[in-house]
Amino acid sequence: MIEYIRGELAELTPALATIEAGGVGYGLNISLNTYSALQKKTAGQQDNKTVVKLYVYEAIREDAYVLYGFHSKKEREMFEQLITVSGVGTNTARMMLSGMSVSELCNAISTGNAKLIQSIKGIGKMTAQRIIVDLRDKIVALGIADEIPAGGTMQAPVNNAVRDEAVAALTMLGFSPAPTQKVVVAILQQQPDAPVEQVVKLALKQIK
Numbered sequence: 208m209i210e211y212i213r214g215e216l217a218e219l220t221p222a223l224a225t226i227e228a229g230g231v232g233y234g235l236n237i238s239l240n241t242y243s244a245l246q247k248k249t250a251g252q253q254d255n256k257t258v259v260k261l262y263v264y265e266a267i268r269e270d271a272y273v274l275y276g277f278h279s280k281k282e283r284e285m286f287e288q289l290i291t292v293s294g295v296g297t298n299t300a301r302m303m304l305s306g307m308s309v310s311e312l313c314n315a316i317s318t319g320n321a322k323l324i325q326s327i328k329g330i331g332k333m334t335a336q337r338i339i340v341d342l343r344d345k346i347v348a349l350g351i352a353d354e355i356p357a358g359g360t361m362q363a364p365v366n367n368a369v370r371d372e373a374v375a376a377l378t379m380l381g382f383s384p385a386p387t388q389k390v391v392v393a394i395l396q397q398q399p400d401a402p403v404e405q406v407v408k409l410a411l412k413q414i415k
Contacts, residue, residue: 212276213260219245224276226259235261235276236297239305244278266297275301284351285309292341294334303327313351316342348389370395373406382414390414 212235214228221242226233237245241261249257261276262283275297277283282304289300303312306327315323316339324335345351350367370391377387390410395401401409 209263211260211262216257216259235274237276238301241278281309288342292338299329313346369403372403376407
């Protein structure tokens with residue numbers, strides 16, 4: 208599994224970034240959001256040897272092996288969640304992340320704004336509703352909703368370091384990661400300054 212690729216940006220188009228790493232040129236399909244982030248990195252560069260890092264999603268099929276690149280883990284996490292929804296493939300998910308930022312998409316999902324999601328090419332009414340129903344709770348549990356800007360409808364972002372450490376500790380104790388993460392996030396939203404040990408103790412009382 209490829210977690211990320213770090214190397215020189217050899218070529219860049221709005222849909223594809225080619226990164227040379229270890230003498231190999233990797234072609235990664237990208238969203239317009241990632242394209243914009245890479246453009247900012249190359250701005251003002253004179254030697255055309257900009258070193259970039261993209262997080263990778265590998266789409267392995269019988270007839271193809273396709274790499275998708277993302278400028279942040281949050282964008283990749285959102286992409287991975289989108290393609291779990293029936294009717295949303297990799298190309299559609301990339302289109303969504305080109306039409307909206309992660310924070311805008313999180314806000315649309317959390318508020319049930321199907322019309323805004325439908326404004327993206329290729330997304331119909333039923334698909335938009337499925338995205339909202341399937342992902343509303345997941346983006347909170349996974350911390351993707353931390354991207355929502357101040358003034359949004361979601362609660363304040365949680366301490367990601369404490370969240371991850373608490374979930375890891377509880378997982379080692381034998382609890383399932385998904386429900387554990389949801390409980391931990393809920394605790395941290397109520398007690399944002401709670402240390403890891405306190406979060407773990409509170410979670411042990413709540414996890415079923």
